[in-house]
Amino acid sequence: MAELPKHQEDLSLDTFVRGLWKENPVFVMLLGMCPTLAVSNSAINAISMGLATTFVLAGSGALISGLRNWIPKQVRIASYIVIIATFVTIVDYAIQAISLDLYAALGAFIQLIVVNCIILGRAEAYASQQRLVPTLVNSLGIGAGFTIALFALGSVREILGSGTLFGLHLFGAGFQPWVVMVLPPGGFFVLGAWLLLFNWIKQRGERRADAPTGVPANAR
């Protein structure tokens, strides 16, 4: 059994905040691209997907962290997948109970949260080594970062592609929607534009910090 000395992280504000920016799953780690591109065609879909993923992250992270001393490393991936699948099934029922229209809009991507690498990545890299509370806080931070990223895509795509935000019309009747934005190519365009913006901000920050060692950290 893997009872080895692990580096235990102390709970701090950074445990939560780094998921928002420094380790943002979409804009920095570029993980979970499949739901990011597929369901970010409207703001409400994006936020719902983000919240569903956050719930799975937090639930599975807490359980894995709580059981971390009882899970032998040989069967850890199988254990993590069963735990993650359990929370995905719960969230699947919950969304059906909340709204059938939302359930239809998100489609298969709710079940596909199981294979979202953000969640297995968190389980392997964090929850399996850290105590319960830091794991929960960190998962919520990563989930919030994912939700914010999806909303950044979803709001832009909905405004440009449908002329609405959360279903409310923003422009007059003469507005001709830029339909490609709610179609799959729009997802790539908007994601590309956001990545461009964030990397530009990051590089500028690095240059301002006047670090002569600085190779731009945007390799991916």
Place this chain on the structure above:
Amino acid sequence: MTNDVQVEAPQAPPDATPTFAMLRTLGGISLISGLLVVLAYQFTLPIIAENQRVRTEQAVFRVVPGAVTKRDFVLTDAGLVPAGEGVQGELIYAAYDAADQLKGVAITGVGNGYAGPVTVLFNYDPACQCIVGSKILQMTETPGFGDKMETDPEFLENLKALDAKLNADGTALINPIVTVKHGTKTHPWQIDAISGATLSSNAMGKAANTAAQRATPAIQRDLAKLTAANHTGQD
């Protein structure tokens, strides 16, 4: 992970995980998992069933204007059977106004469009033997093209008096409902396609035709069951 290997490597053989520990872990986790899933299922089941009931009811009341109650019937080979008597099959919904008069019958049809199936609920009026309204329940047609079926007033005009008269035997439509090229509609059983969204318009025609071909013979034969005022309890 690299730390693990360094610490464990010298004493690896005697420290191997016993099979029992692995079985215990997997068994325990499966047990917790099963428990959580069953709890979630049991808790959400009535809420989901209620959501589905409300959604169907709202769709029926929207497609049949003026309706305030509905009764569900199952379409069988032997005719219409009130739903809830253990018979499985396609459902049709008879909708009634406040005075308990039959306002229309909501029937469902599916046609394959450009990007997948298009499911439509139609309002069939048994008196004029025609389709007098429609509502798309589900589709994945391209935004800006195929989804005009829901909004284009010219197209919706097609579905306000779409002929669905039965032949003399009452077994099939005299004239099957078809979608025709934009601007070439000449008969009341034709649907004038939206220019630029022909495949989606075809799906609407196919949905209307399958719905009418399957449901209207039974509805006309068992019209007495639908108009009878004695409600059997399932609204």
